[in-house]
Amino acid sequence: MAAPQNKIALVFDYDQTLSPRYMQDDVVFPEFGIDPEQFWKKCNTLVHDEQWDGEMAYLKCLLDYLEMDRVTNKRLEELGAGLNFFPGVPEIFDDLHKGILKPEHEAAGIEIEYYIISSGLKALLDGSRLKNKVKAIFGCEFGENASGHIAFPKRAISHTTKTQFLFRINKGMLDYSQDVNDHMPPELRPVPFDNMVYVGDGPTDVPCFTVITRNGGHGIAVYNPEDKSGRSFGKCFQLCAHANRVKHIAPADYREGSHLWLLLSEMVREIADRVLRNRQDERDRGTVSAPTF
Structure with missing residues (x-):
């Protein structure tokens, strides 16, 4: 039996997508007196001179700077x-969702x-006002030592x-105990890619824009x-005009009535209407008319 596939997933990056500042610049560097220029210079040295992975270099440097504070x-x-x-x-x-999802959409789940x-x-995002607004947050994580202080990277997301x-969203495997590489037929996946929007x-x-758009979903680059x-703006323009990664760019203004709000609204409405049509088509194909006299 096929899954209902009635979920629409709006997926967001964080730094410079939901926030104008990098999260560490926003709250970590000021709290611990870290000089951003020196911090990123140290990270770039690891990346360019010693060929470190960028995210691992960032986590390593952060641990070095925070070691004395026993964070x-x-x-x-x-x-x-x-x-x-x-x-x-x-x-x-x-x-x-207000004004987009109609009663017939909600009736269809x-x-x-x-x-x-x-x-x-992830820890910063877990403490933010976004935590209870989203279904799941995925981010880099630190493990703690026997004293309870962060001491090593637990998870790095590049x-x-x-x-x-x-x-994971596509297959409904949001828990790390679930192996995302397990085979799952497309019709059993709760959130098909064409039900996704990536911002x-x-x-x-x-890479995320590519996966989404090649599989029928929508991508929006914000500036x-x-x-x-x-x-x-230049980054977004390149993605749209030359790299063909996205079809839409918009200012990062999420207020009702903004360009970005209207884009998201139309995309969600279009997906919801398609899900309804598919449901009706399935019912029509599965219905056998009774004999007539």
């Missing part, structure tokens, strides 16, 4: 309460689910491994309209 994951969660977002976040997670896939720290979590900000989101340098 716990709980402390990081507490700092997450101070994260700042683009306009309209987190309100969009409560309000977007069609729902919107929200997810965040980030190369930033721009390429982000795609694993799209498949990101630049080159690090290319910071307050960035006077134009670099934020």
